[in-house]
Amino acid sequence: ETGVTQSPTHLIKTRGQQVTLRCSSQSGHNTVSWYQQALGQGPQFIFQYYREEENGRGNFPPRFSGLQFPNYSSELNVNALELDDSALYLCASSLGGNSYNEQFFGPGTRLTVL
Amino acid sequence: GENVGLHLPTLSVQEGDNSIINCAYSNSASDYFIWYKQESGKGPQFIIDIRSNMDKRQGQRVTVLLNKTVKHLSLQIAATQPGDSAVYFCAERSGSARQLTFGSGTQLTVLP
Numbered sequence: 032e033t034g035v036t037q038s039p040t041h042l043i044k045t046r047g048q049q050v051t052l053r054c055s056s057q058s059g060h061n062t063v064s065w066y067q068q069a070l071g072q073g074p075q076f077i078f079q080y081y082r083e084e085e086n087g088r089g090n091f092p093p094r095f096s097g098l099q100f101p102n103y104s105s106e107l108n109v110n111a112l113e114l115d116d117s118a119l120y121l122c123a124s125s126l127g128g129n130s131y132n133e134q135f136f137g138p139g140t141r142l143t144v145l
Numbered sequence: 146g147e148n149v150g151l152h153l154p155t156l157s158v159q160e161g162d163n164s165i166i167n168c169a170y171s172n173s174a175s176d177y178f179i180w181y182k183q184e185s186g187k188g189p190q191f192i193i194d195i196r197s198n199m200d201k202r203q204g205q206r207v208t209v210l211l212n213k214t215v216k217h218l219s220l221q222i223a224a225t226q227p228g229d230s231a232v233y234f235c236a237e238r239s240g241s242a243r244q245l246t247f248g249s250g251t252q253l254t255v256l257p
Binding site for chain 1: 186191240242
C-alpha cells in the first residue's frame, strides 16, 4: 500500500450534477496530482497542487477544479457532469512540486455518470 | 501533439519466460521515464524509472532500456510469474508541474 487514500471508492451521479472527490496524501508529501483514467486508457493529468496552490494543469475545462488543504489533503471538484466524465479518478502524492521524486498513487475513485 | 504510446495492447507469455513490453514516446523534452504496473481495482504502482542521461537501468527482475535516438522505451521482466499479470504503462515526465504523460497500456497475461 502507498499510504495514499481516496474517498469514496465508487460514486454514481447523473448528468449535470456536481461531485467532490477526496484524497489524503502520504505522510510528509506536499504535492498532490490528479489524473483521470477512462476505461482501457492510461491516466491523463488533470492538475497538480503544491503547497496549497495549483502548480500545473492539463487539458481539462474549468469545470474541473481543485483544492489543497494545509494538511496537504486535496479535493477534486467537477461541475456540470457529463457522460464522458465517467472514469477512474486517481490522485498521486509526492514530495516536492518540481523534482524526480516518485509519485505514489491511491486506489482511485470510480465515478459513473448516468 | 506529443504523446506516449505503446506498440502492443496485449502480451501473453508462459510462466518462467522473459517478457518485453515496448513503448514509443514523442516528446523530446521529456527527461524522465517511468514504468507502472496496474492491477485490477488498484492505482498504478511504480516499477522502475530511468533518466534520459542513462540508457539502461536494472531492478529486481526488471530492466528498463531507453533509446533516445528512436524515442523508444522497453521494460524487460525476467522469469515472468503469475503475479506479474497486469496492465503496464510507460509514462514520461515533463512540463512545468513535472506531470506524467501515460501511454495507453499493455495487458500482460502470464500463462501457466
